[in-house]
Amino acid sequence: MAPQTGNTRREFIARAAKAGISIAACGVVSYVLYDKKGPDGKAESQDLVTIPDFSVPTQANRTMAVVKGPDRVNNLNKAIDLLGGIERFVAAGDTVAIKPNVAFASPPIIGATANPELVAEMVRLCYKRGGAKQVIVTDNPINDPASCFMLSKIGKAATNAGARVVLPRKHLFEYTTVKGGKLIKNWPVFYGPLSKIDKLIGIAPVKDHHRSRASMTMKNWYGLLGGRRNIFHQDINTIIAELAMMIKPTLVILDGTEVMVTNGPTGGSLSDLKRTDTLIASCDQVAADSYGCGLLGLRVADLPYLAKAQKAGAGTTDYESLKPIMAV
Amino acid sequence: MSMRRSEVKRLESVASFCVLGVLVLIVAGIAVKQFRYDIGRFGIAPDTSETTSALSAKEPGTGNSGGSLLNELVPAQFRPLSEPSFYTADNLYEKINGKAPLYLESGFEKLFTRRLISRSQADLWMELFVYDMGTAKNAFSVYSVQKRSDAETLPGKRFAYKTANTLYLAAGRYYVEMVGSAASDILAAAMLELAEKINENPAVGDTAIPELELFGKEGLTADSIKLHPAGVFGFDGLSDTFTAQYRLDTETVTAFFSKRASSREALQLARQYYQFLLDNGGRDILAEEPDIKMVDFYGTIEIIRHKGAFVFGVHEARDAKSAVKLSEKLAENFTD
Numbered sequence: 001m002a003p004q005t006g007n008t009r010r011e012f013i014a015r016a017a018k019a020g021i022s023i024a025a026c027g028v029v030s031y032v033l034y035d036k037k038g039p040d041g042k043a044e045s046q047d048l049v050t051i052p053d054f055s056v057p058t059q060a061n062r063t064m065a066v067v068k069g070p071d072r073v074n075n076l077n078k079a080i081d082l083l084g085g086i087e088r089f090v091a092a093g094d095t096v097a098i099k100p101n102v103a104f105a106s107p108p109i110i111g112a113t114a115n116p117e118l119v120a121e122m123v124r125l126c127y128k129r130g131g132a133k134q135v136i137v138t139d140n141p142i143n144d145p146a147s148c149f150m151l152s153k154i155g156k157a158a159t160n161a162g163a164r165v166v167l168p169r170k171h172l173f174e175y176t177t178v179k180g181g182k183l184i185k186n187w188p189v190f191y192g193p194l195s196k197i198d199k200l201i202g203i204a205p206v207k208d209h210h211r212s213r214a215s216m217t218m219k220n221w222y223g224l225l226g227g228r229r230n231i232f233h234q235d236i237n238t239i240i241a242e243l244a245m246m247i248k249p250t251l252v253i254l255d256g257t258e259v260m261v262t263n264g265p266t267g268g269s270l271s272d273l274k275r276t277d278t279l280i281a282s283c284d285q286v287a288a289d290s291y292g293c294g295l296l297g298l299r300v301a302d303l304p305y306l307a308k309a310q311k312a313g314a315g316t317t318d319y320e321s322l323k324p325i326m327a328v
Numbered sequence: 329m330s331m332r333r334s335e336v337k338r339l340e341s342v343a344s345f346c347v348l349g350v351l352v353l354i355v356a357g358i359a360v361k362q363f364r365y366d367i368g369r370f371g372i373a374p375d376t377s378e379t380t381s382a383l384s385a386k387e388p389g390t391g392n393s394g395g396s397l398l399n400e401l402v403p404a405q406f407r408p409l410s411e412p413s414f415y416t417a418d419n420l421y422e423k424i425n426g427k428a429p430l431y432l433e434s435g436f437e438k439l440f441t442r443r444l445i446s447r448s449q450a451d452l453w454m455e456l457f458v459y460d461m462g463t464a465k466n467a468f469s470v471y472s473v474q475k476r477s478d479a480e481t482l483p484g485k486r487f488a489y490k491t492a493n494t495l496y497l498a499a500g501r502y503y504v505e506m507v508g509s510a511a512s513d514i515l516a517a518a519m520l521e522l523a524e525k526i527n528e529n530p531a532v533g534d535t536a537i538p539e540l541e542l543f544g545k546e547g548l549t550a551d552s553i554k555l556h557p558a559g560v561f562g563f564d565g566l567s568d569t570f571t572a573q574y575r576l577d578t579e580t581v582t583a584f585f586s587k588r589a590s591s592r593e594a595l596q597l598a599r600q601y602y603q604f605l606l607d608n609g610g611r612d613i614l615a616e617e618p619d620i621k622m623v624d625f626y627g628t629i630e631i632i633r634h635k636g637a638f639v640f641g642v643h644e645a646r647d648a649k650s651a652v653k654l655s656e657k658l659a660e661n662f663t664d
Contacts, residue, residue: 210430233421266425268494271491
């Protein structure tokens, strides 16, 4: 009789049972440890903030004003008067935040940043005619914030006009998600300055932009994002539209006195600039940018983010439907 | 029987330990890797430490080794206003934001920057940008596509020009920008001084760009040659393409060429570009020579040819005969 080489039935059953228990145990442990959500890149206990709506009630045919002329400060005063005066936008005792484009540590003459005189005049208007309790001027620039505010001369101009300059600090950032947005989800924003204000005014120059073709009032809100925001450049049209969804400003000022027509957004040479002597004040940022793109020789259709923002309800590209007030 | 079972068990045990060992290594590898994921790459929201670094009071890379290069670049009547800063492809956007892709597409390696201020006038300062583009060809590319309309060429320097407040030059592997705070003679003189120092610096390396010689001299508009990294004439496929302006009998046209990896690739690209023009409203015109593709594109003539590894042609011409003649002259220079 040949020797028995296989297992007995008893041994087979015992081994099969052990193997079965091991597999089941692995399955249970895997199920318990499985993270269905996956990493979200932030602390789990982090609360999301919602940026308030800073817009003011609409007034028929007083949504947008376009003023032509070489003096941007005069143009600003005139445009705001045409929209009903600063009192319509700033009430006595309000705290106002002004968000100029201070993206780069570059001199004001090259037009890569908002004009310091324009920022200062807006601060003065808020205080003197609006009766604001406090005006803050803030941005989270691309370059070192202190250098940007100093070299662009916006810091000094704002301070001299009585504003408080707020530079970005870690504790001033909170996480937010734009409802209906695809990119701004659980993303850090420069929320601190916006959390205690009543009104928000954006001031941006009209600039050529290598990636988005144009940088104006909607793109200006990019300066409120924190984190590795450069990854959004891969989908620049969506992010600009979402910025317009995220921020509902009281007023935007689009400065087209001298526009950067080439080599944007940094420019450098005075020859990158062209005088178009135009300033736009608008309660509708999409309308302002839709008008402003014409100063760069572009059509609304050339900037897909405008249509996206309109579709999301952030404003209208058909600025003529707003019957903009034109003045010289 | 018991001896045999014991042998089998020993073998099983060794195999089991080997398998378990491999599994432990895999688990350890996953554990280590999962804590090092790149949030930027995967598009996941960053934690606050990312924000903190972005908000640092100092600019990125301050004091990096790039400073040694910039330390030599201080004009006599100027002093540094800031420490040298250093940027790589990973953080170039922190300095120039949306303009970064222009450099990245052209082979960007590093950027060194520094601000310099006049010792006598505090409102006169400039920022020096030294882009290390890896090769002279790459440096020429970013130099040429950004050339300003009011450029004033600097005598004695092949790739250098100034405007009212700036000076730009390509020197070997470096593309250099000097941006002044004002249109000032003092700044202009300081910029020229720096341009001399840069050109004399052995670090600029090889300055030769042989492709520039492939454009014939007759009718060529001086300083009109450009090297486009991508998307020439609105066609994404036409990358790494040189263009130049030529004055023909009655008009100025753009000639172009791009060298591909092989003759087959060149032929394929020529066909694709030809089809692109037809797809976008162009109308085929039968050329006399069989190797020439000619398209009437909304009233202008486009000529597309290939020879060896070169795709070349003429863009936006009105006179077909002159344009064909120009393309023939171009073809003579392509010996590959």
